[in-house]
């Protein structure tokens with residue numbers, strides 16, 4: 001595996017079909033599942049590592065974002081990457097970007113409503129990665145369900161010939177969705193962090209038991225989450241998977257989404273509800289502790 005810093009080098013090294021895995025680094029098993037899927041399906045696998053300033057709202061979140069490129073290079077290589085594209089900010093944005101990609105509607109609810117300009121930052125950097133790396137497929141996690149809808153819409157609207165794949169959420173054994181930000185959770189708050197997934201699973205259980213009222217499903221989730229007073233709930237919503245609009249009926253795939261702060265660390269999570277199969281998708285649980293906490 002080669003670590004490079006320019007798009008020209010990425011295109012020089014890759015050949016045949018290309019699978020792209022965009023990340024902000026500090027890799028965990030969620031990222032590795034995307035890299036492994038890309039490895040199975042393509043001749044060349046490009047992992048990108050770029051902490052994109054354009055998509056951060058809080059400067060302390062940007063400066064405090066965990067980084068360790070040597071660790072990431074070793075993990076990406078072991079998972080099957082051929083290229084680690086780790087550009088610096090000046091390479092990605094040689095001048096102040098005048099062109100931004102705004103995805104109207106899809107970017108306005110939930111995360112978009114709370115984090116102004118966040119999704120424009122995401123859509124802009126992903127469009128640049130598509131244009132510069134020329135992938136056939138790009139792999140994203142359903143952990144960021146609204147981001148996935150934003151990226152799919154952007155790719156379709158701008159006619160990028162890229163298949164956008166969405167893969168299951170990987171979870172710690174207690175249910176906490178893996179996230180690079182999890183290492184900021186203090187050990188004393190760590191058990192409370194698992195309550196986001198417990199609340200979502202309570203909603204998922206009710207759905208699978210036949211509950212079809214969106215208000216009831218949202219309230220079951222919210223009440224379970226609020227029962228833990230150390231969790232500071234930002235929102236509980238049910239949205240359409242396709243366009244992240246707030247759902248008003250249960251006809252197509254939807255997801256219950258939560259955002260909450262646990263000991264000051266902002267976490268998001270979701271479960272998918274499929275009215276056709278009448279099943280909820282809770283993602284995949286690791287049997288052992290993740291590499292973020294020293295396991296593997």
Ligand code: AMP
Pocket residue numbers: 022023024025029030031033034139140141142143144167168169170171177178179180
């Ligand atoms: P990030 O480095 O947080 O920007 O994430 C890079 C990619 O990994 C995004 O497509 C995320 O949705 C995905 N991802 C992050 N956490 C998980 C997880 N727990 N399970 C599956 N995919 C994930």
